[in-house]
Amino acid sequence: MSSDLEPAYAPHDEQRWVQEAPKSSFRTVFERDRARVLHSSALRRLGAKTQVVAPDTDDFVRTRLTHSLEVAQIGRELGRTLGCDPDVVDTACLAHDLGHPPFGHNGESVLNDLSHDIGGFEGNAQTLRLLTRLESKVLTADGGSAGLNLTRASLDASAKYPWLAADAPLIDGRRTSKFGAYVDDLPVFEWLRRNAPTGKSCIEAQVMDLADDISYSVHDVEDAIVAGHVQLKWLANPDQRNRVLGYTQQWYLPAMDTAEIDAALQRLEATNVWVRHADGSRASMAALKDMTSQLIGRFCQSAVGATRAIYGPERLTRYAADVVVPQETAVEIAVMKGLATTFVMTTDHRQPIYQRQQDVLGELVAVLSATGDAHLETMFAADWREANDDGARTRVVIDQIASLTDVSALALHERLVGTERTLL
Known part of the structure; x- marks a missing residue:
């Protein structure tokens, strides 16, 4: 290198x-x-x-x-x-x-x-x-x-x-x-x-994108297991397994046959770190943490090896190269995403919560759009006054709402709309 x-x-x-003026060089x-x-x-x-x-x-x-x-x-x-x-x-x-x-x-x-x-x-x-x-x-x-x-x-x-x-x-x-x-x-x-x-x-953006994919594919499954939403031993049940394969295909790999997706799942299950049951003990939590670490390493090493095989040992920056992710690895990452999708994001008990969240944001946009700069934070209120048309003012309202946290969005909604309903 x-x-x-x-x-x-x-x-x-x-x-x-x-x-900017030059800064100290340390x-x-x-x-x-x-x-x-x-x-x-x-x-x-x-x-x-x-x-x-x-x-x-x-x-x-x-x-x-x-x-x-x-x-x-x-x-x-x-x-x-x-x-x-x-x-x-x-x-x-x-x-x-x-x-x-x-x-x-x-x-x-x-x-x-x-x-x-x-x-x-x-x-x-x-x-x-x-x-x-x-x-x-x-x-x-x-x-x-x-x-x-x-x-x-x-x-x-x-x-x-x-x-x-x-x-x-x-x-x-x-x-x-x-x-x-x-x-x-x-x-x-x-x-x-x-x-x-x-x-x-650029390759730095591609690295960021892959790191994001790897992180949430593995960590969302870890979160789901600890929260009690899933145990990996459930995948031995054909109905549960088919749900995972179906959601993985529908959400992430629409052009891929489920047999290839299942093959990726089998490869993951065959590793010596796959935690089929976590009971909350320190031993099982340690095993679960080791699984997440080992899978992250597995996915990263695969991409590094494939990228180096094409571009050699030189420094790879900006537009000199692309990150190469072998298809088998990409499918394994997608399967991990599919697990979280199946057992967390698409469960029936979440749907009323999602609808309520939609109502809160929709009502906030309506109220803030109708009240000018009265309820906007100082910087956004200044942006609203400087906006030269209704479209620009709507963008300011969206900027304001997008900046809120889950808690502050609920609090602002309760103050402006007067509801006592919650998302709990």
Whole structure:
């Protein structure tokens, strides 16, 4: 591998949207990027935002914050092994969920429906908006906000879907609903993507994406087992097994035959770390933790080996390479996701909760839209007054609501709408 002293990132990669005065040299610009995200209020708020199960339902369950910290640990080591700057990957991993609204993907779907006329809502596009506008640290020459003013490399590494909604690629003949920037944020998006191949994410973003997939595929199953939603021995029951295979196919692998999905599940079951029954004892909890660690290592090592087999031992940064994930590994990761989907996200008792969450967000959008800046936080109220049309004002309302935690969304709803109903 090339020497660590060999520059792998050009001055172009280290540029910031707004030029800043030189700082002391004991930290690199990428270390500063990581610190800015780590100290942001948006990252702290993730501690009260739903990952899969609401944060107030269990002392053990992961939140968006603990998930992001785990993704950063996996991504940092995976990226360093491939030659990426670990702080660039770490920053992207810490930032990857900042734009998610209250109530997880359920909240994201609601806000997307309610903002359809202004370009929709997408958690990744909201992350870019937050990093470059809403989380104030650096101001532009005209007094506007440049957000955290991260370097081009770190912002680009955070761009999981580097395209606007209108430019989203076709998958099986249908345009994907995922995108990474709103039209309103086009200037900074074009700046961070300068000289980048159209529609292609850099390897640091690919590492972040894989670390995210690995983390939640394994950890969501761990959470589900500890919460009592599932025991892996249930998979010996043909009905339960077929449910898992069906949801894995429906949600994650629609073009794949269930026999191939089942083969991946069998490979996982054949490992010597698969915990078929966890009874809450220290011994079973230790075994469960070892299973999560070993599976993370299994998936990471597979990707590193496949990537190195193609690109060799050199440092792999920016657009010099792509992360290679063998299909068998990708299917195993999808099976782990399918397990959590089957036993947590699609259970009947969750459906009334999801509906109530949708009602809360819908009513909040209606009330805040009807009352101008009266109930907006100070910064958002200023944005509302500066907005030049109804669409821009609606975007401010969406920005405000997306910034809320699960708890603060419920509290604001109770204060403004006057309901005593809860999600418990």
